[in-house]
Amino acid sequence: PVYDTFDEIEHIFHKDSDTTYLINFWATWCKPCVEELPYLEKINKEYADQKVKVLLVSMDFKKLAEHRLAPYIKKHNIESDVYLLADGRTSKWIDRVSSKWDGAIPYSIVYKKNERKEFGIVDKYEDVDNIVKSFLDNS
Numbered sequence: 001p002v003y004d005t006f007d008e009i010e011h012i013f014h015k016d017s018d019t020t021y022l023i024n025f026w027a028t029w030c031k032p033c034v035e036e037l038p039y040l041e042k043i044n045k046e047y048a049d050q051k052v053k054v055l056l057v058s059m060d061f062k063k064l065a066e067h068r069l070a071p072y073i074k075k076h077n078i079e080s081d082v083y084l085l086a087d088g089r090t091s092k093w094i095d096r097v098s099s100k101w102d103g104a105i106p107y108s109i110v111y112k113k114n115e116r117k118e119f120g121i122v123d124k125y126e127d128v129d130n131i132v133k134s135f136l137d138n139s
Contacts, residue, residue, distance in 0.1 A: 002062060002084045006093035009085055012055055012110070013097065015053040019051040020112040020135040022128075025085075025097075025105045027059040028072045032121045033106040037076065039125040040108075044080045044130055052132060059105060062086035110135060 003009040015021060024040055026033035037056075044054040056078070060069045064106050065084050073082055087093065090103050098118055101107050108128075112116045112135050 002065060004086050006085065006089075006096065007088045009057070009083055010093075011097065012083075013044055013111070017051075018112070020055050020057060020110065020132060022108060022110045023055045023057060024108040024130060025059055027105060028068055029060070029080075030063075030105050036106055036128075037078070038052055039128050041076075041078060041080060042099070042125055043128055047132065047136075050136065052136070055057060055077050056080050056082045058082055058084045060084060064112075066094045076118055083121075 007011070012021070022035075022040065022043060026037065028034065040054055040056065042062075043052065047097055052113060058069055062084065065086075069084060072078075094101055094103050098107075098109065100118055104120065108119050110131050115135065115138065117131050117134075119127075119131070
């Protein structure tokens with residue numbers, strides 16, 4: 001789905017369930033973003049039978065969605081849910097995501113209810129896996 005404003009997508013940051021959500025801000029033009037996507041996809045697959053949901057929020061330009069984002073998702077077999085956030089006014093909504101985030105991508109938030117961890121670039125799968133596991137261990 002394509003969201004023109006942050007207001008339309010904000011609900012994904014406030015789900016009050018026993019599911020652990022991993023939300024990642026990324027773009028196809030961002031080299032560190034695409035380098036860590038395989039780790040996030042692996043989380044999606046490894047935890048498919050548990051209450052873990054990976055949501056990828058693309059910051060790609062809306063006009064490139066059909067010719068760049070969609071083919072990228074298909075070519076790389078991305079199975080996580082992908083949302084295109086076409087609201088380029090990040091200064092208006094970034095603090096609603098996190099007061100810690102400076103706007104650089106990739107940026108991820110893992111949360112369940114009131115528990116939350118945030119991080120930037122991930123160097124290896126185990127880093128993400130350990131964060132997700134910590135949420136499941138606290139269940």
